[in-house]
Amino acid sequence: MFEGPSPRLSERAMTRTTDDELIACWRDEPAPLLPVLHAFHDRDGYLSDDALRAVAHGLRIPLADLYGTVTFYHHIARIEGGKQRPRVCDGPVCKLNGCDALLDQLAPEGATAMPCAGRCDDPIPVLRGDEFLVGRVGAPLAAEGTPLPPPNPGGVTECCFAHIRDAGRASLAGYRASGGYEALARAVQELSPAELLDLIDASGLAGRGGAGFPTGRKWRAVAEATGEPKTIVCNADEGEPGCFKDRALMDHDPHAVIEGMALAAYATGATRGFVYLRYEYPHTLRILEGALEEARAANLIGPGILGSDLHFELYLRRGAGAYICGEETSLLNSLEGKHPFPRNRPPYPVTHGFEDKPTAVNNVETLVSVPPIVRHGSDWYAALGLGEHKGTKLISLSGDVQRPGNYEIPIGLPLRTLLDEWAGGPRAGRSFQAVTMAGLSGGFIGSEDFDITLDEPCLRAKQSFLGAGGVMVFDDSRDMLEVARQAMSFFAHESCGKCVPCRIGTQRLTERLAGDAGPRDTELWSAEVHDIGHTMMAVSACGLGIAAPLVTESLLRYFPEQVAARLEQRT
Amino acid sequence: MSDDTNGYELSLLELDGEELKFRAGETLYEVAQRRNKDVPTLCYDPRLEAFGACRLCVVEVDGIRNPVASCTTKAQAGMVVRTKTEALEKHRKTLMELVVSENPEATIDPLRGMASQELGVLAERYGADGSRFQGKHSxxxxxxxxxxxIGRDYDHCISCYRCVRVCAEQEGDYAISIKNRGFGTQITVEFDGFLSDSACTFCGQCVQTCPTGALNDLRARKHEDTPGELEATRSICPYCGVGCSVDIMTKEDTVVAVRPAMDGPANEGALCVKGQFGWEWIQNPERLTKPLVRKGGKGGELVEATWEEALERAAQGFAQVRDTHGRHAVYAVASGRAPHESAYSVQKFIRAGFMSNLVDNCSRA
Amino acid sequence: MSNPLADMELPDVIFCIGTNMTETHPVAATRLKKAMRRGAKLIVADPRRIPLAQKADVYLPLRVGSDVALLGAMAHVIVREGLVDREFIEARTEDYEAMSQHVTKFTPEWAESISGVPARDIEAAAILYGKAERGAIYYTLGITEHICGVDNVQSLCNLVLMTGNIGREGTGINPMRGQNNIQGAGDCGALPNNYPGFQPVSDPANQAKFKAAWGVEVDLEPGMTKVRALEACGDGIQAMLICGENTVVSDPDRKHCEHALRSLEHLVVIDIFLTETAALADVVLPAAAWGETDGVFANTERRPQRVRQAVPPMGEAKPDWWIIAQIAQRLGAPGFEWESAKDVFNELCSVSETYAGLDWDLVAEGRHHWPVPEKGHPGTPVLHVGEFLRGRGLFKTPEYRDPAETVDDEYPVWLTTGRRLAHYHTRTMTGRSVGTQFLVPEELVEVHPDDVRDWKLEDGGFAVMASRRGEILVKVKATKQSPRGTVFCSFSFGDVPVNTLTGSGYDPLTDTAELKVCTVNIEAASTAPA
Structure with missing residues (x-):
């Protein structure tokens, strides 16, 4: 199993490499399907029928399954030259920034729209092959690095972002300059895995990807579960619209991710790990590959880490474009080369994860939080929160606000403080109308409720949640019914299709928001929308279907008059 | 009902107010089935791994916020479960209305397949008539x-994935797959081709598990207008030596279909293309319907005769050879295709009729 | 089969040899596929790259007719690697030493030179099977339809005995019966050497028993096999009753068969269609078909099950038992006064030891595997538990022999024959069903694409294929399913009578024809058939 480093994912586009060579390159590694598919995709610029036949034969996957699974992913091109065709982000914020005009502008190159590509703090992201560009209407596409988070406007102590702005931080030397890998060294030399688990428990760190499950408990469950090998998966499939914090972390602080995963491995007894990176971050892939090579060369990954018994092998895997793969069990199926439907739970990944073995799936931010906690202690981290809340949360703030960007907030920070004091308030001459929470998954908070604090208990009371920390701002110039339609259309586009309420419900809600179908009468319209929403929230098989109706429910709660007026227009 | 607890461990749960024992690993749906609870479902096939697509089988469990799919939820000691409440029935009605809204109609001919009436029955039960949630069809x-x-009327498909799963888990062919996602989900085969160009072996298991008739038996559907009630007669497939149990489906005196028997010990619901679709020879016009005898010596013609004439001729021929050449001049070959009674009669015909052992069957070639 | 079908989901190592199971026993194969889904390993030995071979962990593409060499080498490796089950051998077998001595010369390298299978793959297969906790062997006619069919089976038995893979769940040696009731035909005594229930006719106790039961004298000697009877037609055998068999198309050496049947003074055929064989008869009697009669079939796992009448027989067709009883009565034979299929079956149970515990009502649900020696007995799903029929399992020392014909300059190509999924035997049934006929509407000889090129054939074109016994015109299909130098044809199509070519030899002990091997010459045809 530990046969040394993987070939670089980003460098397999050798045009003269044969089918057999490409397959042989990955066949004996864990989770080979995605890298093999990308290898063919990169070599040929699309996935031909013959390529699928070769992969099916080489990896012994039924051809029909492989064909179906490939069609599930947004970014695998099946027509010649398809990979190089520009994809233009049409996420909620890019809609505000004129992505439709940019799409028209790039139409001669065969441009198509893609869901939110995680760069909402910048002009419109465009993916062309493996180039990650930004576009402005009327200007040529430009390659620009990921913006750094602005200096913390509140002057509060940061955990994840404390050193991210340090020069050279992305290199091993730069990372070490401010204490990087000291936590790992301390853990393997001074702490037992049990002590590390106690430390994480005491810090109050909880999953920062959305679900908020206590990290210490998750790791402990993996440590105590039977079955080998155990696995750490870093969920870097940052697909939630309006979320771009993980990209900033990985681009500017990649070693923090690696160190966090190594610490997770030490705590749980895992011997292998995967970073599951979303397709839309090709530049991040190259950064992580470089960091991984440095880390491996420095004995921070691989056998006998830092002279200890810790043996942890780390693999990078690139997704292929599917929001649902951010859902952990869907991600695991995707890694395993299966159709990326979510799994039924229980059993949970902590006992039956990757290849049915105990697995901890953690978000990038969660893992990056771990090294500072180990260095500074659990009390330090817990005290970063306001009041009874423990720790910090990264917020990706975007939309109609003066200074969009990633902010590390103490959990419990008032929303108004973030919007007005940290981010400079609304655009000139405008006032806030609403924000989204958890990207799109938490629905809307109308400005009448802007007195809330940013923590789960407070947000739950407003039938929303903080989730992955995407906050998109809409000012009074925006048509909230149209914003809701776009949001539901995204969920419909990304619904995996496994369960009835989500598969049909997201479609029917989109049709009703668009006026394509459904009653015109406000009362009947609302009854259908509520009935669908309530059933989706109650019985959907995973979080997508449960969360999607928060959009319509909050729309009807905060903006009933906009809905009524629009329906009136339609009759 | 002491039978219900035979072989079950002593773990207990409460189901609709009744304390029940269950076996480790049993799902709530299985426990409910055992108590004959009428929990609706469209994606369940007892032979397949639980999947949880249709969500109709949701039940309430104390301590769990949302209802859970009973088919995918393992019973646990102390659970308090309700299978039928006003809230659950409301969700089920909404789900059925959603399902019906994506299809042209729920009522279809039962000849399409064994499970083809499931959607129609539930649609009627929940009053899902297509009037609500109108929109695009899938x-x-x-x-x-x-x-x-195999008819492929995917406009009737409700994406329960039973066909995909039965093809993979039961048949092991992995011919059927899922294209696209969400509302654009389409059941298909490799490269969207024809079944005969795919890994499909036409075993028909997808047809028989389809709850809407979307996948359907085109041979049987030739008899949609044949008069008579559809009836089943249990038998054993006449092809290879596996001995699959089948139901011969008839309308009055016409064979209109063959279906696999779910409780067949050798096949447990499986068939192959021959057993499933190779039955039209039975009432084929080329069948022999009258005895034939050769008239005019060896070079003569075979002509129709009465049974009496033919049997007399057959017996005379044997008697003549016996009398001329002795009893060891008569031989008989029994069929490996006909029932025991045939083979037994043939060997007894030789042994009791000619007191020899000059008999064999067709197993050597 | 030594083990029931349900057991096919249980092995951890599956060894399929001479069985194209996904096509010939598709539903049984689904169970193997389930076992593989659970992680079982699969070894496939077959000259053709059949669908099962594509699923195999180890595939052994042996030259047709080289099974004894291959299997002997596997035994050699199992001995060499110390993978034998000493305890089992000591407790339950005899003559192990003779066998282990015998296989010392069967080195994998030698077997490679005979079979063409790389020695390392033979070793891999032997080690996989040798280490299996539950190893199960499945075979079909690819093992038995050879002049060395008995040697092949004995070679397999050696593997089973030396590894103790018998008498337990998920193990065993499992021949798959090819026809719905070929097991039953044997059970019923339609054999020249056995009374019903496999009671040897040469045993005086059995002779006495049947004398008493039927009230007639009996012969003390076994009869002859059908193969010998066909040879004796017109010269010893002068009258024949053929019930439900299309001998002319299904038996080897078609010309010889036709000639034999034409030589008879009297031929009576009972069938449902006017087959090529029935067309030669003096009297043809229309039988009630499947679905039109009640009765019993016994499947490959020795499970008698009831078939039932769903519709009335077509026209004046009658059940076989009724027709035969009518003729027998006219000949003055005693004991044919049956009134129903039930009467016949219950009489069988009364004279058969293996069916002694069964009756018409008990087989209604098909819950028993025979032997069922007395009423109340639960049946015998697994044979050879604790003890073999003869007591100890006997190792044998079969030698490799070439097939009856080997390739030469005149006939340089191996021909092997078998079935395809969509068709059954001579297509009397599947040829009259729209779906199966759609899938395979015509016969094609399968030739490796490189051979198609080298032999100047054309994919889709016609070829003349000739053996020492005759020649046929057949369309060519280029496919890598055939290995170089070996072609495949089914025997299903009357217009491509491949049995014109086969019939090179017979197993000396069983008279089973070597339908799996003969040598042919194949050339592009100058004209298509009219």
Whole structure:
């Protein structure tokens, strides 16, 4: 199993490499399907029928399954030259920034729209092959690095972002300059895995990807579960619209991710790990590959880490474009080369994860939080929160606000403080109308409720949640019914299709928001929308279907008059 | 009902107010089935791994916020479960209305397949008549597929994935797959081709588990207008030596279909293309319907005769050879295709009729 | 089969040899596929790259007719690697030493030179099977339809005995019966050497028993096999009753068969269609078909099950038992006064030891595997538990022999024959069903694409294929399913009578024809058939 480093994912586009060579390159590694598919995709610029036949034969996957699974992913091109065709982000914020005009502008190159590509703090992201560009209407596409988070406007102590702005931080030397890998060294030399688990428990760190499950408990469950090998998966499939914090972390602080995963491995007894990176971050892939090579060369990954018994092998895997793969069990199926439907739970990944073995799936931010906690202690981290809340949360703030960007907030920070004091308030001459929470998954908070604090208990009371920390701002110039339609259309586009309420419900809600179908009468319209929403929230098989109706429910709660007026227009 | 607890461990849960024992690993749906609870479902096939697509089988469990799919939820000691409440029935009605809204109609001919009436029955039960949640329909049919066995009317598909799963888990062919996602989900095969160009072996298991008749038996559907009630007679497949149990489906005196028996010990619901679709020879016009005897010596013609004449001729021939050449001049070959009674009669015909052992069957070639 | 079908989901190592199971026993194969889904390993030995071979962990593409060499080498490796089950051998077998001595010369390298299978793959297969906790062997006619069919089976038995893979769940040696009731035909005594229930006719106790039961004298000697009877037609055998068999198309050496049947003074055929064989008869009697009669079939796992009448017989067709009883009565034979299929079956149970515990009502649900020696007995799903029929399992020392014909300059190509999924035997049934006929509307000889090129054939074109016994015109299909130098044809199509070519030899002990091997010459045809 530990046969040394993987070939670089980003460098397999050798045009003269044969089918057999490409397959042989990955066949004996864990989770080979995605890298093999990308290898063919990169070599040929699309996935031909013959390529699928070769992969099916080489990896012994039924051809029909492989064909179906490939069609599930947004970014695998099946027509010649398809990979190089520009994809233009049409996420909620890019809609505000004129992505439709940019799409028209790039139409001669065969441009198509893609869901939110995680760069909402910048002009419109465009993916062309493996180039990650930004576009402005009327200007040529430009390659620009990921913006750094602005200096913390509140002057509060940061955990994840404390050193991210340090020069050279992305290199091993730069990372070490401010204490990087000291936590790992301390853990393997001074702490037992049990002590590390106690430390994480005491810090109050909880999953920062959305679900908020206590990290210490998750790791402990993996440590105590039977079955080998155990696995750490870093969920870097940052697909939630309006979320771009993980990209900033990985681009500017990649070693923090690696160190966090190594610490997770030490705590749980895992011997292998995967970073599951979303397709839309090709530049991040190259950064992580470089960091991984440095880390491996420095004995921070691989056998006998830092002279200890810790043996942890780390693999990078690139997704292929599917929001649902951010859902952990869907991600695991995707890694395993299966159709990326979510799994039924229980059993949970902590006992039956990757290849049915105990697995901890953690978000990038969660893992990056771990090294500072180990260095500074659990009390330090817990005290970063306001009041009874423990720790910090990264917020990706975007939309109609003066200074969009990633902010590390103490959990419990008032929303108004973030919007007005940290981010400079609304655009000139405008006032806030609403924000989204958890990207799109938490629905809307109308400005009448802007007195809330940013923590789960407070947000739950407003039938929303903080989730992955995407906050998109809409000012009074925006048509909230149209914003809701776009949001539901995204969920419909990304619904995996496994369960009835989500598969049909997201479609029917989109049709009703668009006026394509459904009653015109406000009362009947609302009854259908509520009935669908309530059933989706109650019985959907995973979080997508449960969360999607928060959009319509909050729309009807905060903006009933906009809905009524629009329906009136339609009759 | 002491029978219900035979072989079950002493773990207990409460189901609709009744304390029940269950076996480790049993799902709530299985426990409910055992108590004959009428929990609706469209994606369940007892032979397949639980999947949880239709969500109709949701039940309430104390301590869990949302209802859970009973088919995917393992019973645990102390659970308090309700299978039928006003809230659950409301969700089920909404789900059925959603399902019906994506299809042209729920009522279809039962000849399409064994499970084809499931959608129609539940739609009626929940009053899902297509009037609510109107919108786009899903699934594109494949009338262009030239195969004369399996109809592919995907406009009737509700994406329960039973066909995909039965093909993988029961048949092991992995011919059927899922294209696209969400509302654009389309059941298909490799490269969207015809079934005969795919890994499909036409075993028909997808047809028989389809709850809407979207996948359907085109041979049987030739008899949609044949008069008579559809009836089943249990038998054993007449092809290879596996001995699959089948139901011969008839309308009055006409054979209209063959279906696998779910409780057949050798096949447990499986068949192959021959057993499933190879039955039209039975009432074929080329069948022999009258005895034939050769008239005019060896070079003569075979002509129709009465049974009496033919039997007399048959017996005379044997008697003549016996009397001329002795009893060891008569031989008989029994069939490996006919029932025991045939083979037993043939060997007894030789042994008791000619007191020899000059008999064999067709197993050597 | 030594083990029931349900057991096919249980092995951890599956060894399929001479069985194209996904096509010939598809539903049984689904169970193997389930076992593989659970992680079982699969070894496939077959000259053709059949669908099962594509699923195999180890595939052994042996030259047709080289099974004894291959299997002997596997035994050699199992001995060499110390993978034998000493305890089992000591407790339950005899003559192990003779066998282990015998296989010392069967080195994998030698077997490679005979079979063409790389020695390392033979070793891999032997080690996989040798280490299996539950190893199960499945075979079909690819093992038995050879002049060395008995040697092949004995070679397999050696593997089973030396590894103790018998008498337990998920193990065993499992021949798959090819026809719905070929097991039953044997059970019923339609054999020249056995009374019903496999009671040897040469045993005086059995002779006495049947004398008493039927009230007639009996012969003390076994009869002859059908193969010998066909040879004796017109010269010893002068009258024949053929019930439900299309001998002319299904038996080897078609010309010889036709000639034999034409030589008879009297031929009576009972069938449902006017087959090529029935067309030669003096009297043809229309039988009630499947679905039109009640009765019993016994499947490959020795499970008698009831078939039932769903519709009335077509026209004046009658059940076989009724027709035969009518003729027998006219000949003055005693004991044919049956009134129903039930009467016949219950009489069988009364004279058969293996069916002694069964009756018409008990087989209604098909819950028993025979032997069922007395009423109340639960049946015998697994044979050879604790003890073999003869007591100890006997190792044998079969030698490799070439097939009856080997390739030469005149006939340089191996021909092997078998079935395809969509068709059954001579297509009397599947040829009259729209779906199966759609899938395979015509016969094609399968030739490796490189051979198609080298032999100047054309994919889709016609070829003349000739053996020492005759020649046929057949369309060519280029496919890598055939290995170089070996072609495949089914025997299903009357217009491509491949049995014109086969019939090179017979197993000396069983008279089973070597339908799996003969040598042919194949050339592009100058004209298509009219």
């Amino acid at each position: 699934g594109s049919s494949r009338p262009d597929d030239p195969n004369p066995m």
